[in-house]
Amino acid sequence: MGRLSTFLLKGLGLFLLGVIALFVAWTILSTVVSIVVSLLVTVAVLGAIALAAYGLFSLLRGDDDQNSVETTPIGRSLESRERDAAPADPERRARSRYVDGEIDEAELERELDRLLEEDDGADGRSSRSRSRDLDRR
Secondary structure, eight states: OOHHHHHHHHHHHHHHHHHHHHHHHHHHHHHHHHHHHHHHHHHHHHHHHHHHHHHHHHHHHTTTTHHHHHHSOTTOOHHHHHHHHSOOOHHHHHHHHHHHTSSOHHHHHHHHHHHHHHHHHHHOOOHHHHHHHHHHO
């Protein structure tokens, strides 16, 4: 064998070894990726099952709370329902009714004016100083 044939045989052997190494690396990489993807899919499916079970449980349990849900208007926030449940001063109640959309701006102004007139007799302050205090809030 000549020098050229030895060089070609070594080159072919090196090429085959490189191809085999690439195939092994590709196999390992694809196995790892498939394991990771299958784990992610499994977690997503188990999460969906757990969420569905929780929703079904809360739906079945919700029959006891259905009366309280029907008595509160739809679209009102939890904060506004808590404000209504707690005793509040008339001014705050009027403002929360305005925020909730139960009354318009003109009706809010009339209500605040009426409250100012009632306060004038109670604490002796003028309605102007009281209205300035309201504007600062």
